[in-house]
Every structure is written in structure tokens, then in C-alpha cells.
Amino acid sequence: xxxxxxxxxxxxxxxxxxxxxxxxxxxxxxxxxxxxxxxxxxxxxxxxxxxxxxxxxxxxxxxxxxxxxxxxxxxxxxxxxxxxxxxxxxxxxxxxxxxxxxxxxxxxxxxxxxxxxxxxxxxxxxxxxxxxxxxxxxxxxxxxxxxxxxxxxxxxxxxxxxxxxxxxxxxxxxxxxxxxxxxxxxxxxxxxxxxxxxxxxxxxxxxxxxxxxxxxxxxxxxxxxxxxxxxxxxxxxxxxxxxxxxxxxxxxxxxxxxxxxxxxxxxxxxxxxxxxxxxxxxxxxxxxxxxxxxxxxxxxxxxxxxxxxxxxxxxxxxxxxxxxxxxxxxxxxxxxxxxxxxxxxxxxxxxxxxxxx
Numbered sequence: 001x002x003x004x005x006x007x008x009x010x011x012x013x014x015x016x017x018x019x020x021x022x023x024x025x026x027x028x029x030x031x032x033x034x035x036x037x038x039x040x041x042x043x044x045x046x047x048x049x050x051x052x053x054x055x056x057x058x059x060x061x062x063x064x065x066x067x068x069x070x071x072x073x074x075x076x077x078x079x080x081x082x083x084x085x086x087x088x089x090x091x092x093x094x095x096x097x098x099x100x101x102x103x104x105x106x107x108x109x110x111x112x113x114x115x116x117x118x119x120x121x122x123x124x125x126x127x128x129x130x131x132x133x134x135x136x137x138x139x140x141x142x143x144x145x146x147x148x149x150x151x152x153x154x155x156x157x158x159x160x161x162x163x164x165x166x167x168x169x170x171x172x173x174x175x176x177x178x179x180x181x182x183x184x185x186x187x188x189x190x191x192x193x194x195x196x197x198x199x200x201x202x203x204x205x206x207x208x209x210x211x212x213x214x215x216x217x218x219x220x221x222x223x224x225x226x227x228x229x230x231x232x233x234x235x236x237x238x239x240x241x242x243x244x245x246x247x248x249x250x251x252x253x254x255x256x257x258x259x260x261x262x263x264x265x266x267x268x269x270x271x272x273x274x275x276x277x278x279x280x281x282x283x284x285x286x287x288x289x290x291x292x293x294x295x296x297x298x299x300x301x302x303x304x305x306x307x308x309x310x311x312x313x314x315x316x317x318x319x320x321x322x323x324x325x326x327x328x329x330x331x332x333x334x335x336x337x338x339x340x341x342x343x344x345x346x347x348x349x350x351x352x353x354x355x356x357x
Contacts, residue, residue, distance in 0.1 A: 002253040005083040006325045006352030007076045008318060008335070011092065011181035011262045012345065014062075015069055016120060017128045022065070023058035024128075025218070025269060025344040029276045034221035039275045049278065049341035058342040066131075068338045070188055072349035075334065077186050079351045080197070085258040087145040088197045089152065091243075091317040092178025092262045093206035096216025098170060104211055105164035106234045107242065109156070110179075110201040111149025112169060115142050119180045119192060132191045140191070142175070142183060145198035148255060152200065155249035161242050176203060178317075182262040197258075204320065206263075206313045208233030208304075218269045218276070235304045236319045243323030251328065261321035263314035264345035265337075270311030281339055283310035284346045291350065294331035296322060318348075325352045 014022040030040050042050050052061035080088070099105065116139045123129075124136020146167065153165040169175060179201040184192035205211060209229040210219075219227070234242075243259075250257050265287075266279040274280065283306075290298035299322055307313060325331070335350040 002250045003083075003256045004247060004250055004324070004328060004354075005079065005085065005258045006321055006330060006350070007079065007258060007260045008321060008348055008350035009073060009076050009182060009186065009260060009262050010069065010264045010347040010349070011178045011185065012069065012264050012347060013122070013177060013181065014343065015066065015185060016130055016181065017123050018131050019062040019066065020057075020059045021123075021128050022062035023053075023342055026058065026277070026342055028218060029269060032220045032276070035275045035277075039277060046278075046341060052340070052342045061340070061342055065338070065340055065343050069347060072336060072338065072347070073185050073188055076349060076351060079353065080186065080258055083256065083258060083353075085197055086255045087148045087200050088258045088260055089200045089202060090179050090182050090260045090262050091202050091204055091320045092176055092182065093314050093317060094176045094203040095178070095207065096211060097174050097176045098203065099205070099211075100173075101212060104205055104230070105203070106205050106238075107156075107161065108164040108166055108203040109149050109153040110166050110169075110203060111146040111153065112144040112167065112201070113146055114144050115169065115175070116140070117142055117175045117180050119177075119184045122174075122177065134191055138191065140180070140184065140193055142180070143196075143198040145200040148198075149200050151253070152202070152246065156242065156246060159245040159249070161245065176201065178262050182260060204239065204316055205233040206316045208308070208313065210313075224272065232304065234316065236302055236307060236316060237300060239316045239319035240300060240323030240326075243320035244327035247324035247327040259321055259324050261317040263317045264347045265315055266311040267314070267345045268311065269344060270308075270313060273309070278341050279344070279346050280310040280312070281341070281346060283312060284337065284339075284348075287312075287315070288335075288337040288348060291322065291348075292332060292335050296326040328354065330354045
């Protein structure tokens with residue numbers, strides 16, 4: 001019988017830059033001329049947001065936030081090392097990286113061979129330093145799991161999910177940061193270079209109607225007013241069902257598999273109602289309360305429109321994980337919600353331990 005570990009982590013890109021640059025997303029948002037001056041004025045911000053922004057533009061708050069994130073990642077890494085998986089399957093979003101105008105699959109199993117990536121290059125190309133003091137072209141080996149990838153794609157196709165699969169990354173495009181950063185951060189102390197486990201990425205089209213329209217980036221309000229929307233992505237219920245189907249197949253298989261959802265929760269730059277300034281913390285808290293108590297039915301009551309309205313698009317990855325854990329009857333053995341109002345997104349960490357037998 002297969003054994004399954006569930007982990008929820010974040011791939012938050014600013015964790016790979018120094019403290020003074022972690023609030024850069026908010027700084028960029030504040031430069032949008034179509035956000036009202038009253039909304040930009042710190043005097044009108046919530047008390048915690050004003051305190052975290054302080055007189056240093058959020059740098060001290062970033063240091064505290066980093067410490068909490070690194071602690072959560074370390075706990076998840078210890079659980080991973082105790083479990084000793086045959087493969088780490090990562091549900092991550094492809095944010096206009098591998099999949100662009102040519103084709104946008106709802107789900108894609110990336111059954112790649114070993115490959116070398118440069119996870120620090122995106123920030124380094126902008127001249128932003130990383131917290132390790134390493135050169136931006138530092139290579140990192142990502143160990144692939146092509147044979148297990150074939151099995152996973154086969155299981156899901158047999159279960160009625162029309163997933164795509166890929167054996168090779170297209171030339172000239174970056175490897176999705178959601179998957180690369182997951183390895184980078186689960187091995188934070190060594191900047192991802194001492195991660196011994198094979199990785200099987202599975203891309204989910206989290207951005208749906210905005211995946212091409214906003215090109216995976218931060219949109220200004222003037223552009224939003226005239227954007228041409230794309231077709232929708234998979235619904236929360238569909239992601240849940242896919243996770244459940246995969247858990248059933250893996251439970252009956254021979255492998256030790258760590259299933260990882262890698263995302264932050266609501267993103268400020270996706271919450272139009274908050275002028276892109278703060279995440280939807282109330283919605284995050286409601287889902288976290290349901291998660292921590294094992295009230296999975298509450299998750300299924302959340303619609304695709306609710307997810308978009310709250311800037312929680314990337315939580316579709318967590319729907320895959322929670323669907324799998326619900327199928328196995330697993331509740332979190334440990335979890336925490338790390339909140340912020342100046343660093344773009346709240347983050348959740350969770351560990352689901354148990355066997356699939």
C-alpha cells in the first residue's frame with residue numbers, strides 16, 4: 001500500500017530577496033495613478049498596516065515575516081525528512097511562464113528528467129540582492145520523476161480527468177517559479193542545493209480568466225478596465241475532486257508520496273475591492289478555521305467567483321491537497337496562518353501525517 005504525506009507551503013517570491021525589497025509589491029501598487037490618494041495615504045490605513053509600514057517602509061516587518069515563514073518551512077522540511085518520500089508532487093500555478101498564448105491546460109503533469117535551473121535569476125536580473133548573498137546565476141539541480149509522472153498522468157486520465165502531460169520543458173521559457181521556489185524554500189538554509197528528493201510538478205491554471213489577460217503579473221486599474229478576459233480555469237470543486245482521485249490511486253500504489261500545495265493565500269494585487277493594497281484576510285481566516293478543524297465541507301461551499309473576489313486564485317492548489325486529505329480522512333497535525341498587511345499575501349503552512357492504507 002502506498003503512503004502519503006500532505007504539506008502546505010508557500011512559494012512567495014519576495015522571500016528570495018532581502019528585507020528592504022520584500023515590500024516592493026506594495027511600493028509598486030502605490031505608484032498606480034488610478035488608486036485614489038485617500039486609499040494610498042497611510043493615515044487612512046488599518047492600525048496594523050500603519051505600524052508595519054512604519055518609518056522604514058516595511059523593512060522591519062519584513063524581517064519578522066521572514067522569520068515566521070522560515071520557521072514554517074523548516075517544520076515542513078523536518079516532516080518531509082522523517083517521511084523520506086520516493087517523490088515530492090508539487091501542485092503549483094504556472095503564472096504565464098511555461099503556458100502562454102499557444103496553449104493553457106487546466107492541469108499538466110510535468111514528467112521531466114533531472115534539470116538545472118537558476119532560481120535566483122529573476123530578482124538578480126533586476127539588480128535585487130538575495131538573502132543568501134549568492135550570485136544570481138547560481139545553479140540548482142531539480143531531480144525529476146518521469147516514470148512516476150507517467151503513472152500519475154495515467155491514473156488521472158483513467159479517473160476521467162483530461163490532464164495534459166509534458167516530458168520536456170519548452171525551450172526559451174522559465175521553469176515555473178511555484179515549483180522551483182518550493183524546493184528553494186524547503187531547503188532554505190542551503191538555497192535549495194541540498195534537496196535530495198525527486199520532484200514531480202503538476203501545474204494548475206489558477207489564474208483562469210486573467211492568465212493571459214494580465215500575463216501573470218500585477219495589473220494597473222486602467223488596464224483592468226479594458227482587459228479582454230480569458231476562459232475560466234478549473235473550479236475549486238474540480239481541483240478537490242482531482243486531489244481525491246489521485247489520493248485513491250496513490251493509496252493503492254507502491255510509492256511513498258509527499259503531496260505539496262505551494263502557494264500563498266489571498267494576494268493583495270488580486271483583490272480589486274481593496275485597491276490591491278491588502279489581502280482579504282477575513283476570507284483567509286474563515287478558510288483557515290475550517291482547515292484547522294477539519295471542516296472540509298466549508299471549503300466546498302466556496303465558489304470560483306468567491307475565490308477570484310478574495311484574490312485567492314492560487315488556493316486552487318490547496319483545494320487539490322485538501323481534496324486528497326479529505327479522501328484519506330486526514331486532518332492537519334500542525335498548521336499556522338501567517339498574516340501581513342504590507343507584504344502582499346497571507347501564508348499558511350500545514351502538515352497532514354498518516355498512511356494511505
